[in-house]
Amino acid sequence: MVEREVAQRLFAKEFNDSKFNIHPKPDEVNHDGGHAPNFIVSPLGSKINRLFAAGVVTEIDNIGTEHDLWRARVVDPSGAFIVYAGQYQPEAAIFLSTMEVPAYVSVVGKARIYEPEDGSVFVSIRPEDINVIDADIRDRWIVDAAELTLDRIDAFSMALASGLSGSELFEHLVQNNIPNGLVEGIVLALDYYHTDADYLQKLKDTVLDCVKSIGSGSGDENAVPDEDLILELMNEMDTGKGIDYAELIIIAKSRGMAENVIVAAVRKLLAKGMCYEPKIGILKVVS
Amino acid sequence: MNNKLAPHIEELTKALESISTNIDESQIQEELEKLLDFRVPLDEAKRTIIRKYKSASMPVMKIRNITAGLKGFEVTGRIIDVTEKSVNLRGKDTIIFSGTLADEDGACSFTAWSNYSLKIGDVIRIKNAYSRSWHNRSEVNFGERSHVEKLPDDVLPSIDELTKTPVKKLRDVANTDLSVSSVTVILEFSHRNINVKGEEVTIVEGVLADETAKLPFTSWVPLDGLDIGSTIRFEKASVRMFRGVPSLNLNDNTTINAVDASTEELPFTFESANMVPESVPISEIMEKDGMFDVIALGNIISIRPGSGIITRCPDCNRVIQKNTCRVHGTVEGVKDMRIKAILDDGTGAISVMLNRELSEIAYGRSMVEAENIIQKAMSQDAVFEDMRQVLTGKYLAVRGNTSSTEFGVMLVSKSAWMPDNNINERVNALMKRLGNNKEEEADNG
Ligand SMILES: [Zn+2]
Numbered sequence: 001m002v003e004r005e006v007a008q009r010l011f012a013k014e015f016n017d018s019k020f021n022i023h024p025k026p027d028e029v030n031h032d033g034g035h036a037p038n039f040i041v042s043p044l045g046s047k048i049n050r051l052f053a054a055g056v057v058t059e060i061d062n063i064g065t066e067h068d069l070w071r072a073r074v075v076d077p078s079g080a081f082i083v084y085a086g087q088y089q090p091e092a093a094i095f096l097s098t099m100e101v102p103a104y105v106s107v108v109g110k111a112r113i114y115e116p117e118d119g120s121v122f123v124s125i126r127p128e129d130i131n132v133i134d135a136d137i138r139d140r141w142i143v144d145a146a147e148l149t150l151d152r153i154d155a156f157s158m159a160l161a162s163g164l165s166g167s168e169l170f171e172h173l174v175q176n177n178i179p180n181g182l183v184e185g186i187v188l189a190l191d192y193y194h195t196d197a198d199y200l201q202k203l204k205d206t207v208l209d210c211v212k213s214i215g216s217g218s219g220d221e222n223a224v225p226d227e228d229l230i231l232e233l234m235n236e237m238d239t240g241k242g243i244d245y246a247e248l249i250i251i252a253k254s255r256g257m258a259e260n261v262i263v264a265a266v267r268k269l270l271a272k273g274m275c276y277e278p279k280i281g282i283l284k285v286v287s
Numbered sequence: 288m289n290n291k292l293a294p295h296i297e298e299l300t301k302a303l304e305s306i307s308t309n310i311d312e313s314q315i316q317e318e319l320e321k322l323l324d325f326r327v328p329l330d331e332a333k334r335t336i337i338r339k340y341k342s343a344s345m346p347v348m349k350i351r352n353i354t355a356g357l358k359g360f361e362v363t364g365r366i367i368d369v370t371e372k373s374v375n376l377r378g379k380d381t382i383i384f385s386g387t388l389a390d391e392d393g394a395c396s397f398t399a400w401s402n403y404s405l406k407i408g409d410v411i412r413i414k415n416a417y418s419r420s421w422h423n424r425s426e427v428n429f430g431e432r433s434h435v436e437k438l439p440d441d442v443l444p445s446i447d448e449l450t451k452t453p454v455k456k457l458r459d460v461a462n463t464d465l466s467v468s469s470v471t472v473i474l475e476f477s478h479r480n481i482n483v484k485g486e487e488v489t490i491v492e493g494v495l496a497d498e499t500a501k502l503p504f505t506s507w508v509p510l511d512g513l514d515i516g517s518t519i520r521f522e523k524a525s526v527r528m529f530r531g532v533p534s535l536n537l538n539d540n541t542t543i544n545a546v547d548a549s550t551e552e553l554p555f556t557f558e559s560a561n562m563v564p565e566s567v568p569i570s571e572i573m574e575k576d577g578m579f580d581v582i583a584l585g586n587i588i589s590i591r592p593g594s595g596i597i598t599r600c601p602d603c604n605r606v607i608q609k610n611t612c613r614v615h616g617t618v619e620g621v622k623d624m625r626i627k628a629i630l631d632d633g634t635g636a637i638s639v640m641l642n643r644e645l646s647e648i649a650y651g652r653s654m655v656e657a658e659n660i661i662q663k664a665m666s667q668d669a670v671f672e673d674m675r676q677v678l679t680g681k682y683l684a685v686r687g688n689t690s691s692t693e694f695g696v697m698l699v700s701k702s703a704w705m706p707d708n709n710i711n712e713r714v715n716a717l718m719k720r721l722g723n724n725k726e727e728e729a730d731n732g
Binding site for chain 2: 003004006007008009054108131133136140141144145146148167179204208211254259
């Protein structure tokens with residue numbers, strides 16, 4: 001049976017602290033005959049093959065020379081995920097090349113690691129899917145990531161408290177109902193990073209900052225009232241024949257506005273007399 | 288290579304071959320050399336390596352935890368029955384031994400591919416066993432590469448003890464139970480006529496529940512006087528597996544008695560048992576071959592090809608292309624809409640299937656609207672693309688039965704909804720875990 005690699009939830013800080021890559025030997029195949037997957041092990045013991053991140057896109061650059069290679073910074077409250085989309089990720093590349101910043105997005109993709117000769121290590125995401133999301137999903141993602149990160153911190157604390165390592169630590173954690181994947185990750189991370197209580201505390205502080213940020217960030221991004229955004233969009237869309245209401249909703253949604261917010265904004269504009277409905281389903285801005 | 292080490296590596300390799308099928312001599316050498324570099328005494332180093340492989344590659348399994356497709360595990364059980372069979376294996380007549388193996392809380396069938404002179408009542412420990420799926424259950428297999436050892440008789444209870452029908456909560460009913468007894472309330476109940484060997488038979492089908500789970504049941508005996516809401520005590524219902532989900536069979540061997548829920552103290556009522564279940568972490572769903580009536584909640588991280596508007600054969604419901612069914616030839620296709628998505632909650636990922644009605648709920652557009660999108664865009668893929676844009680990244684909750692397939696675990700949804708964004712409670716719980724609850728914050732100013 002082919003099991004799909006889970007998309008890990010972790011904050012950019014933990015991801016960007018990761019330097020330990022486990023790549024299967026070229027001839028190594030797993031029981032099902034498929035190739036064993038690549039993993040990046042984080043200092044907290046996450047075994048990351050795939051991850052799901054949410055945040056604000058703050059910068060997009062085309063850094064390619066021969067071919068387009070789009071680089072985006074997707075920022076969460078702890079740092080930035082770097083996302084690269086090139087010719088082999090055509091959909092993500094088109095998405096990044098046409099989107100406006102800043103905007104909330106979700107990214108699901110594979111964890112990549114780049115190790116130039118000088119000993120430095122860079123991790124990034126190779127996207128499988130990027131999409132525009134709203135602030136609610138972003139907040140909820142922070143809660144998910146915080147809960148799962150704290151679970152890892154708790155498991156790691158248990159590992160440190162035991163004073164064990166290697167196979168003995170493995171057995172100890174399995175007996176304490178820590179999931180197998182995480183147990184493997186913790187044993188590997190302890191051996192490679194020598195993760196200590198100080199690092200766990202640092203990550204805990206990061207989680208706290210992230211949780212505290214929920215709801216507070218929306219002040220900046222929504223500084224412009226929704227009606228103004230909709231009005232601006234209607235002006236942009238109107239070629240003289242008016243604006244198709246359904247189309248307006250689709251486009252406003254693609255810019256990260258929730259449908260109920262859009263509908264409420266249009267209703268307010270109608271009430272204020274700033275736009276009118278010449279026939280059902282068509283809107284016109286009063287100029 | 289360090290020649291002095293060669294005999295030790297050979298010895299280790301031999302010792303480990305008996306417990307794992309996947310031993311790499313050069314890897315053992317590397318590990319041994321590393322330990323010796325750290326000035327670990329040779330004997331201790333060898334013991335360390337053996338311990339490591341034992342724990343990593345030879346889990347000791349209880350029978351109830353054995354799922355199909357496991358390799359290299361250890362299991363101990365008593366032979367409940369065993370028969371010798373001659374099978375044709377790749378053109379060669381081979382003698383195999385099959386029967387039932389039981390431990391304190393489970394039983395399963397086994398096949399031995401070599402002759403270990405197994406007798407009814409023997410307690411055996413099998414090392415390097417593997418499992419496969421047989422009649423929707425897991426079966427323990429062992430052969431030449433396995434080690435079978437007879438253990439003292441008092442390691443496990445007697446055959447009588449082991450084959451006694453256990454009294455169980457529904458959550459604990461597993462594919463390693465041959466029969467169970469329990470007290471449950473009837474949630475669903477309907478009669479159906481079926482044809483058994485040319486004879487019309489009326490059976491009862493429905494759902495039973497207690498405070499831990501729900502399970503489907505089929506009764507081959509009439510359940511006079513019972514209906515939805517009745518509480519029953521049954522003994523010796525046989526357990527069948529269907530798509531990884533246990534189902535209870537009430538038959539001539541089963542004793543069924545109505546229970547007066549108003550006089551007997553029970554941990555559940557019809558109302559409590561009939562409540563919407565809590566959502567389950569996807570990692571837990573993935574551990575089981577199948578689950579009945581579960582809720583999963585996560586992010587849609589991928590909309591799979593095959594989602595969108597499809598055409599079905601009116602006779603057999605197969606998905607068809609260009610109005611041609613491979614069974615029924617040219618037909619007038621019927622349009623349908625569906626979504627196949629990957630739902631991932633950060634602990635695991637499952638495939639989720641939504642039918643037309645549920646697709647409309649999740650997607651937020653009716654099938655008619657979706658067909659208009661195709662007409663406008665003049666592309667069959669337009670709806671698939673639009674679904675990806677609307678749904679990827681969103682939270683979705685689904686409720687239904689799960690089963691394990693060759694493409695991973697699949698949940699066929701009976702209902703689906705966009706879950707409420709109630710994060711306040713979770714934020715408060717996080718703050719507590721972080722030692723930073725609101726009262727403290729207020730105190731600190
Ligand atoms: Zn057909």
